[in-house]
Every structure is written in structure tokens, then in C-alpha cells.
Amino acid sequence: MRIHRFYVSPETALKHDFWLHDLSLVNQWRKVLRFQTDQQLVLFDGIQHERLYRLLELNEREAHLELITDYVRKLPAREVYLFWSLLKKDKNDWLLQKCTELGVSHFIPLLSERCVRSDLTQIRLERWQKIIIEAAEQCGRSDIPAIREPMTPATALKDYKDKVELYICEQQTTDDRQLTTPNATGVLVGPEGGWSDNEKELFKQNGVHHLNLHDFTLRAETACVVVGAKLLQ
Numbered sequence: 001m002r003i004h005r006f007y008v009s010p011e012t013a014l015k016h017d018f019w020l021h022d023l024s025l026v027n028q029w030r031k032v033l034r035f036q037t038d039q040q041l042v043l044f045d046g047i048q049h050e051r052l053y054r055l056l057e058l059n060e061r062e063a064h065l066e067l068i069t070d071y072v073r074k075l076p077a078r079e080v081y082l083f084w085s086l087l088k089k090d091k092n093d094w095l096l097q098k099c100t101e102l103g104v105s106h107f108i109p110l111l112s113e114r115c116v117r118s119d120l121t122q123i124r125l126e127r128w129q130k131i132i133i134e135a136a137e138q139c140g141r142s143d144i145p146a147i148r149e150p151m152t153p154a155t156a157l158k159d160y161k162d163k164v165e166l167y168i169c170e171q172q173t174t175d176d177r178q179l180t181t182p183n184a185t186g187v188l189v190g191p192e193g194g195w196s197d198n199e200k201e202l203f204k205q206n207g208v209h210h211l212n213l214h215d216f217t218l219r220a221e222t223a224c225v226v227v228g229a230k231l232l233q
Helices: 023-032 090-102 122-139 153-160 197-205 220-232
Strands: 005-007 017-020 040-044 050-058 063-070 079-085 106-110 165-169 184-189 209-211
Touching: 005 122, 023 050, 023 063, 079 153, 079 220, 090 106, 090 122, 090 220, 106 153, 153 184, 153 197, 184 220
Parallel strands: 005 040, 079 106, 079 184, 165 184, 165 209
Antiparallel strands: 017 063, 040 050, 050 063
16 A cells, blocks of 8 residues: 655654644545544655654544654755746646656746746745645655745846856757756756847856757756756766
């Protein structure tokens, strides 16, 4: 039988024996998954613990859990920052799901000059966070990627150029260079229409290196998945 994994807030102390009061999880276990007494499940807090528990009791408001064993946490091999120009509708959702599965650690949506100005409300950010958490639960990784509010490429360079080695994706560039292997790497993926001349000049002025992902022209969401695969293989 498959053992389900669930993310809990780091504020939840994953003790040897405790009562869980997260109503969203309690309702999911009762009404959706139909958990029964003695059911085994995994809880992880994204920071320190991943533990296997036995369900001792489940009611409408809380769940009583008993620790069985600790698991070794599974983490990405390196820290990857993905800067992607906002896409149309559900493409952003798909990108976040797949890149979380691949091991991307930081998501930074970009308001590039040619990107699609998607809904940027807090509701959208909350939806993206939920997608990331569900993908982490399902794929077995023990941390939760971070996501920031959308920003311009200029702001992204200001905030990150001194923290990580940055690359921009362009097809068949003349100054393409081999990807080095620093602990933290950031890749900027442009919109379907490509980077604007102003943005290209901005990258040049800031000494951002080029990265040629593929000989063929890739869709933006495909390029993001290739970035994750290349840097985390």
C-alpha cells in the first residue's frame, strides 16, 4: 500500500506522540482519503524532519499520531534559482509543478517586456505555493521551494547578481560558455517572443553569461524544464 506524504508547517512540532490540529489535513484524511486507525503516513516540515507515523485516532478536529521511525531527508543536489518570464494561464502552474519535481529551489517570476501580464494577486501566489507543496509531497523531496512575487529583470539582477552565478537562455549565442558548477546557480528564461533589446543590453552591462540549452527552439515552459534537468542531473 502506498504511504502518503504530507507537508506540515515548521511551527508544528513533530514529536514522538502528539495531536495534530491542522483542520485542512484532518478533513483530507477523513473525507477524501478515508484514513482508518493504524494507517501509516509520512509528515515532513521542509526544514528538519521527515518522519513515519501511525494514526492512533482521527476525529473531526484533530488526529493523534505516534512516531514509527525517522526517514533520511531527500534534497536537491544543488541550489537552483529559476527566473522565468510569466506565461499564459496554466503554463505557469505546469512549470512550477515539473520544476519542483526536478529539484529547483527558488522560483522568481519575471515581468519582462514581452511576457504575458498574468493575474498577479495574492490569490495567484497562494495557488502557486499550493502547487509547489503538492508537487514536493508527491515526488518525495523533503524541502519546499521558495517563490517570490513577480519582479522586473532589472530588480532581479540587483537582488541576485552578487548571490548566485547568473545565466540567460538564448539559442545559438556566439558567447555561449560551459555551465560551471557553483553551489548556487540562477538561470533567466525569457518569454515566447524572446528578450527585448533593452533587456539584452541590461544583461550585457551586468556581465550575465549566456546559456545555450538546445539546438532547437524551445517553448518557454520547456526551456524551464530543461534548465532543471541540466543543472540537477
